[in-house]
Amino acid sequence: MPYVNKKRPYKKEYVQQQGRGELPDRMERQRARRAYDKKGIDRTGKDIDHKVLLSKGGSNADGTRLVPPSVNRARNGHKKTK
Secondary structure, eight states: OTTSSSOOOHHHHHHHHHHHTOHHHHHHHHHHHHHHHHHTOOOTTOEEEESSOGGGTOOGGGOEEEEOHHHHHHHTTOOOOO
């Protein structure tokens, strides 16, 4: 746990995320999570898969589905880890 004895630098992390362009994609993922939570769907142990990948210009409006993590990560080009 890296921030046990000191405060987490949220402002610095935010600036770094903006610099990397992470915030729009992160917000899209949060919207998808909130939509499932609002419907009362249990997403424990599942990943939210965007039918059109966020990195390819997709959004929540394009549709999402719950899939096992191994399926989502294989589809998105992630390497499997043991």
